Structures are given as structure tokens and as C-alpha cells.
Amino acid sequence: MSKQRVIFCDFDGTITVNDNIVAIMKHFQPEGWDTLVNQVISKEITIREGVGRMFALLPTSRRQEVIDYAIGNVTIRSGFRELLDYSKQEDILFLVTSGGIDFFVYPVLSSFAIPKENIYCNASDFSGTHIHIFWPHSCDAECDNDCGMCKTRIIRSYPRETYERIMIGDSVTDFAGAKLADTVFARSHLIELCQELGLNYYPFEDFHDVIKRLEEMKVREL
Template sequence: MSKRKIIFCDFDGTITVNDNIVAIMKHFQPEGWDKLVQQVISKELSVREGVGRMFALLPTSRKKEIVDYAIGNVTIRDGFRELLEYSRMEGIEFFVTSGGIDFFIYPVLSAFPIPEDHIYCNASDFEGTHIKILWPHACDSECDNDCGMCKTAIIRSYPKEMHERILIGDSITDFAGAKLVDTVFARSHLIELCEDLGLNYYKFDNFFDVISRLEEMKVR
């Protein structure tokens, strides 16, 4: 029996042209945010701890400003709607697996035909004085990266014996997942990891590149 193709696609810097968490921090400039970003990149802090501490710098009194900016600042990468349609036509199951936050991911993706249960991201709590990030998809017993939103746990829930697993991503939150899947579509920092580890990957600039390569893979 042939394996069913399944795509796990990152949001920030992949579906979107820019990284929305960094864009929010750059715009609102809470004191100390830039050091936290560098500590996450250098792996001094886990993604969960770093992102949680960044958003804890923002007061909930500015909720409307922050949400409006986050949604309004998004630019969708070319070919995304077409990739979703291609996936539907080809019977490829499509999941969004994001280390981003619900208050901007759900509104942005509501314009596209993606079921909500196919969108994995972190949650937010605006009840206190400062934004609190919640982690409904934390690491399982097989992951100790303290991801926050654990992409590897989600990928493992679709066994390789039954699925041809494809990851599309760009950054540090995609590193661990890239090691598990059959094929990686990579840009930015993820390219370097794939090169270093000799993973099966293809560079992409937009989602039309992904569609073209998926078509080529069909005829092998």
C-alpha cells in the first residue's frame, strides 16, 4: 500500500514573508527583547522560555495595538493558496505547525481553507497585566528541546510506516522536525542545517517552487 503524503508547514517566515514574533518585538520595543532573541538563536534559552519571556514584556493594556499590528503586518508568501489547492487535488493532508501565537495565526489563516484542527500553534492569555503564552502542544517524552510547540511530537503522531512526511520551514523551530521527515523544503537558516546533516532537502523561494518539485517527485 502506498504511503499517504502529509505536509507539515511552518508559519512565521515560511507561510509569511516575515517573522511575526520578531516583527512585533521590533515594533513595540519592550526593554530587553533583543537580548532574548539572541539567546534563543544561540540556544542559551529554549524557544519556549525565550518566547514566553519576550511576550511577558508586553502589557495586556496594549492588546488591541499588538493584535492589530500583528495581523496587519503579515504578508503571505506567493503561491500559498495554490499549494493548498494543489494539496487538496492530490490528496495530500496539510498541517500548519507553528511556534507562533494564536492571536495572529488564526485570524490570518481564516482567509484560507484550512480546518482549525489542522493548525497547531501556541496560545495566549491576556487576563493578567502582561501577556502570558500558553503551551497546549508541549514536548512529549521523546523530545527534550523544550520547544513550546513541539513539531516533532506532531510529526511522530503520523507514523513513517504509513505516511510520506514532508516539512516546509525556515528556522530554528524546524531543525528537529527536519531530521524526522522524508523530504524538507527549506529556506533561510534551515538550509544550513540540511546541508550540515546531509538531509534530503530542496530550496524554495515561494510555494510555486514547492508545487513544481512535488510534481517532479510524482514521476520518479
């Protein structure tokens, strides 16, 4: 009996063309944000610590500005709606596993037919003086990366014995998850990691490339 296919798809820089957290920081320019970004990329600090500290630099008095910019600045990568249609047609479970924040992830994805329970992301609190990020999907006992939104935790909840696990991503937040996937579709920094570790990966520019490769994989299995 063939395994159920499940896609774990990153949001920032994958579903969207740009990285929304970095774009927000570049636009509002809170003092010290660029150092934090570089420390996350170089793994000097964890993703959770870096993202939390970045948003803590932004006052909640600018809440609406931040939300409006985050949503209005998004460009969806070509072929995304078609990939969702293809996944539905082929009975592939499609999950969004995002290191992004609820105040822009949910509104951006609201025009697509993705059940809310299939969207995993970080959460925000604007009740204090500065934006506070909290972590409903943080690392469990099997992961010590301090991911914030722990993609390996989500992936491990779909066991390899039952599911064919497919990951789509681009950056440092996808590194740990890529090691658990059967197949990785990679862009940008994730390509380098896949090459270094010899993972089973395919580069892609847009989601039409992903659909084409999934079709080729299906034909090979017949």
C-alpha cells in the first residue's frame, strides 16, 4: 500500500517572493535589527531568540502600520494556487509550516483554500508597549534547536512509516526539517545545505517547477 504524501511548505521566501520578517525590519529600521538577522543566519543565536528580539524592537503604537506594511508588501510566488489545486487533485496533504507571524501569515493565506488547522506559524501579542512574539509550536524533547516554530516537531507527527514527507523551503528555518524529509524542494540557502549533506533535493524557481517534478515522481512510481 502506497504512503500518503504530505507537503510541508515554508511561507517567507517560499510561498512569498520576499522574506517578510526581514522586509518589515528593513522598512521600519529599529536599531539593532540587522545585527540580529546576521546572528540568526550565522547561528550565533537561535531562530526563536532572534525573531523574538527583532519584533520586541517595534513599539505597539505602530501596530497598524506594521500589519498594513506586512500584508501589502507580499508577492505570492508564481504557481502557488496551481500547486494547491494539484495537491487536492492528487490527494496530497498540504501544510504550511511557517516561521512567520500570525498577523501577516493568516491574512495573506485567507484567499487560498487552506484550512486554518493546516497552517502552523508563530503568534503575536500587541497588548504591551512593544510587540511580543510567542510560540505555540515550539520545540519538544526531541529537538534542541530552539526553532520557535519547530518544523521537525510537525514533520515527526507524520511518521515516515505512513507518510511520504515532502518539504519545500529556502532558508535557515528549514535546515533541520529538510533532514527528515524524503524529498526536498529547495531554493537559496537551503540548496547549499542539501548539497553539503547529500540530501534528496530538487532546486526550484516557482511552484510550476514543483508540480512538474511531482508529476515526474508519480510517473516513476507507476
